[in-house]
Structures are given as structure tokens and as C-alpha cells.
Amino acid sequence: MSLETTTSQTVGPYFALGLTRLNKSNLVGPGVSGEQVTITGRVIDGEGKPVPDAMLEIWQANSHGKYSHPEDTQDKPLEPGFQGYGRIPADADGKFSFITIKPGPVPGPDGRPQAPHIAVSVFARGLMRRLVTRIYFPDEAANAGDFVLNLVEPARRGTLIAKKTGGHSDTLEWNVILHGADETAFFDIGL
Amino acid sequence: MTNIAGYRRPHPDTQPNHLHPPYVSSIKRAPTKPLVCMPHTLTEVTGPSFGSKSVDVKACDLTRQHSGEPLGERIIVSGRVLDENGRPVPHTLVEVWQANAAGRYVHKVDQHNAPLDPNFIGCGHILTDSEGRYRMVSIRPGAYPWGNHFNAWRPAHIHFSLFGPVFSTRLVTQMYFPGDPLIPFDPIFNCTADEKARNRLISLFDWDSTIPGNALGYRFDIILAGREATPWEEPRSNGGK
Numbered sequence: 001m002s003l004e005t006t007t008s009q010t011v012g013p014y015f016a017l018g019l020t021r022l023n024k025s026n027l028v029g030p031g032v033s034g035e036q037v038t039i040t041g042r043v044i045d046g047e048g049k050p051v052p053d054a055m056l057e058i059w060q061a062n063s064h065g066k067y068s069h070p071e072d073t074q075d076k077p078l079e080p081g082f083q084g085y086g087r088i089p090a091d092a093d094g095k096f097s098f099i100t101i102k103p104g105p106v107p108g109p110d111g112r113p114q115a116p117h118i119a120v121s122v123f124a125r126g127l128m129r130r131l132v133t134r135i136y137f138p139d140e141a142a143n144a145g146d147f148v149l150n151l152v153e154p155a156r157r158g159t160l161i162a163k164k165t166g167g168h169s170d171t172l173e174w175n176v177i178l179h180g181a182d183e184t185a186f187f188d189i190g191l
Numbered sequence: 192m193t194n195i196a197g198y199r200r201p202h203p204d205t206q207p208n209h210l211h212p213p214y215v216s217s218i219k220r221a222p223t224k225p226l227v228c229m230p231h232t233l234t235e236v237t238g239p240s241f242g243s244k245s246v247d248v249k250a251c252d253l254t255r256q257h258s259g260e261p262l263g264e265r266i267i268v269s270g271r272v273l274d275e276n277g278r279p280v281p282h283t284l285v286e287v288w289q290a291n292a293a294g295r296y297v298h299k300v301d302q303h304n305a306p307l308d309p310n311f312i313g314c315g316h317i318l319t320d321s322e323g324r325y326r327m328v329s330i331r332p333g334a335y336p337w338g339n340h341f342n343a344w345r346p347a348h349i350h351f352s353l354f355g356p357v358f359s360t361r362l363v364t365q366m367y368f369p370g371d372p373l374i375p376f377d378p379i380f381n382c383t384a385d386e387k388a389r390n391r392l393i394s395l396f397d398w399d400s401t402i403p404g405n406a407l408g409y410r411f412d413i414i415l416a417g418r419e420a421t422p423w424e425e426p427r428s429n430g431g432k
Contacts, residue, residue, distance in 0.1 A: 003275050003414045005201050007383045007392055009365040010214075011350070014298040018288025018314040018350055022241070046219035053300070059238055059358045069237035071357070085239035108232045109194055119234050119358055126216030128207035128382050130361065151227050178220045188226035189235050189359050190200045190416055 008129035008191055013053045015123065016089060025088045027058065027100040029081025034063025034101035039135065039162060039172045042094040043124065046179030050094025054124035056176070058086030058098065060117070065104030074107070102137055108147045115142035115149065122176055122186075131186045135174050136161045152185045159184045194422035197231030198359040199275055201416070205388035213378035215339050231359055238357040241284040243318060251317040253289075253329040261311035263292025263330030265406035268366070268394065272323045272353065275417030279323025280360075285413075286352040287327060288314040294333030294347075303335050328406065334373055346373035346380065355415040366411045367393045 011019075028036060043051040061067045061084060066076035068083050084103075088096045100118070108114040118135040136143055138161055143149055149157055159182070162172035177183045209221035254261055272280040290296050290313060293305035297312050313332075317325045332347045348365040355361065367374055374380055374393065383389045400408030 003273060003277060003417075004205050004388060004391075005199075005275060005416050006362060006364050006414045007388045008206055008362060009350075009382075009392070010216075010379060011352075011363050012365075012379075013300055014288065014296040015350070015352075017296055017298050017312070018286050019352060021314075021316070022245075022286070046223075049219075051220065057361075059234070061234075067233065067237040069240070069357070071237045072233060083239060106233050109230060114232060114234070117234070121358075121361060123363060124220060126214070126218075126220035128209060128211060128214070128217065128379075130363065131209075131222065148229050148232070151229055156224075179223055183222055183224060185224075186222050186226050188200075188228045189231060190198055191206060191359070191362060 005191060010125060010128050011055070011123045013125045015053075015055060019055065019087065020089070022087050023089060024086045025098040027082065027084065027086045027098065032062070032079050032081040032101060034104075035170070036099065036101055037170050037172055038097060038099050039174055040095070040097040041173055041175040043090045043096065043122065043176045044094060044178065050090070051124055051178065052090055052092045052094055054090040054094065054122060054176075056086075056088045056096055057121040057123070058084075058088070058100070059119040060084045060100065061103040061106050063101050063104050065106045067106065076104075105142060112147065113142065115140055115146035117146075117148070122178075124178070129191060131178070132189050133176070133184055133186050134160050138162060138164050138172070139169070148187075156185045195231060195233060195236055196419045196422050197236060198357065198416040198418055202385075204384040207382040211378065211382040214382055235359045236357050238360070239354060241318075241354065242282070246284070246316060246318045250315045251327045253311070253313065253315045253327065255328075256312055257310040259310040261291065261308050261330050263311075266329055266331050267326065267400045267402065267406050267408045268329065268349065268411055269324065269326035269397075269400050269408065270410050270412040272319050272325065272413045272415065274355075274360075274415050278417070279319075280355055280415055281319055281321045281323055283319050283356065284354050285317045285319065285325050287316065287349055289329065289349040290332040290335055292330050292333050294335030305333070305335065326400075331368065334371075339378060344373050346371040346377050351413065353413060353415065360415045362413070362415055364413070365392060368409065369393055369396050
């Protein structure tokens, strides 16, 4: 039996009505190990205007590089205080901010470790389907050899790497530019 | 760990392009550069789950969230969540939101000159059962005007948001009602090239779930990406080394 995936449709302008219940902008529960970071940025359209009716969803591993999901069979500890899920709406100025921990490395193709990264889905009015991207970390030696980052043309890789603000590695800036010369690199993972 | 079996990519044209100029909001928000195709890694074949602890069983009935009954035509929307291989997707979260019977959302941005209903908010959620079934009770949402073009009206629709088992199965869509005369004119409905795929967003009127003397039934099945049988192969570089 082979069916076809249902067609995606935009979240439209009123998604807050249905999706606010699962908003989560602090992913770090009690007793969670690792390096805590605050990641802040804006969602910007092709005219440089903020996108207030946008929302990000986050998926990431814990500081040991372990996903809270049965498919992850690695012999690494899970932490009950860290599920790895976040949902953060943009505000009226297109700004978002969330608190998490820097994930540990997880395996990539052929078992080679991937550089620490956060998977991101971007939803907004005007987007018929989500946009998928990743956040990588600054000053991370593993970025140079990361399989996924290396699929992106070199000039655009910087759009995926968060920047330190005020010289602090625990306060990062990462923006989502939807459209235009400086647009964020987005991935095709299917839907 | 060897390579991972990923989830299937959609058939061409069964999913919308990011840019669909008749839907004006897409013009400055759709990416201009091709998406970077990547294999699924452990990141893409894992994802958040929301068990029964995070679900309010009463949230499947949007007509019982207040002391009084909402205005409008009572409906039952039910169906199954399956993957492309025809397997049920059990215990997965379905989030829904919609306008009231007059075509007005409970949202500060919605300034449509139609009344709010003090007995209707228009949001709910359901966990599918062990066979992927879901069922919600609501009222039929109204059509409403929007600013996309002259005399633009959205057909009646209910928004659905589903996670499925992993990050790669995430889906947000809209369900429409059979026979709605606005559907053929709606740029959002029309953003998908494949007509059959588009038409699957229109629910079916369903006698089996219709409750005599109480509510009309509509059936809407939702298909999420299914898993590939074999792992993704890394494309060989030039020279086949």
C-alpha cells in the first residue's frame, strides 16, 4: 500500500489560537547538565521587515548527544529535565528568544559525528510549508568537518552559525532571513 | 552506527512550492534559492512526543469549553492518521484551530467585522488512538474575507497540526468542506499543482459518523511521511571514488 503524504498548507496568521498551548522557550528543566545558552534573533522577510506572525520549533539532543526518542539507541544518558523540544513564537518585532543547552555531538552518515546543532522548523503566514534549517555553534572545531554544513555552499554556511554577542558564548544571536541575497540556508528533508 | 533509513520525500507536485505568487504573502517570504537537499540523520528520524499526560481529553470537543453552546452547525470531524505505507500513526498529537460560525477567529489580529461567540474559542487537540483514529466535535467554521486580492474570501476550513513520530513527519495543513463554492478560487487551496493531492484536503461528508438529530459527520484522513525500507546512499562524487 502506498499513499501520498497530505498536502501542506500555511499556518496562516491566526496559528497562535491553536498552537500557543505547547509554547516552550525554556528547554532546560531541573537537574539538566551542560552549557546553558540563550539564543535570540529575528525573523525577517525579503524587504527587511520583521515577520511577527512566525513561529520556530526546536528539536535537539541533550548535552551528551542523546535524543529523547526510542530511535536513539546510543549508550548515552537521558535526562528527565530535558526533552529537546521548543516552540517559540516571534513577537511584534519578529524577535524570538529561547534558553537551551548546547547539545552534544550525534552521529551522522557512516557513524561520523556531526557538529553540535539544533534542528529548526520555521512556520509563518505566507509559508505554504515549513522551512527547515539548523543552528550551529560559534568557535566549534567540529563545524569544519560537519557533513550537513558542508552540503551548503561556503558563502552561505555562516547563516547557520550563531554569533556570540558581547563576547559571551552563552548569549548567541541567530537570525532567520526568509528571502533575498542574505537568506538563511534552508534544507530539503522532504516536508 | 550504520546509515539510517530515512522518511520518504513527497511525490513531485503533491506539495506546494514555497513561492505561489497568487498567494501574495508568499512573495517576500518564500526563499529565492533552492533548498539544500540533505539525507536524514539521527536528528531527522527522532522527534518530540506528547503523551497522554500532555493531553486534555475534553479538548477534542470544541463545543463544550464554555457554559453555553456555541452558535453554528454542529459537526463531527473524524478520520485516521496513517503513514504512506498505510500503517496507522498511533498516539500522535493533533492540534486544531478554526474560525467561529460567523468566520471570526479569537485572535487580536482578526479585525473581520463579524461577531465573536462567547461560547466558542476555536482551538482543541486530540491524541490518536492505538489505530491512528481521531475524532473531534465542533461547529462548521464560517467563510471570511481577507486582503489577498479584491473580494477575496477564504473557504471554510479547519487548521490541523501534526507531529507524527519524528521531526521529518511534521505536517501543518487545512481541511475544507465538500461543495464549498469558494474552494476553486482560493489561492491557498490552489497552491499545490497536483489536482488529486489538492482535492484530498476536502473532507468527505460521512453518514457513518453523523449523529441523528445532533451533528453532521465529516471524514478527513491524514497521511504522514512513511519510512523508507533502505538507508539513503550518499551520492558518489565525480570519479566514483
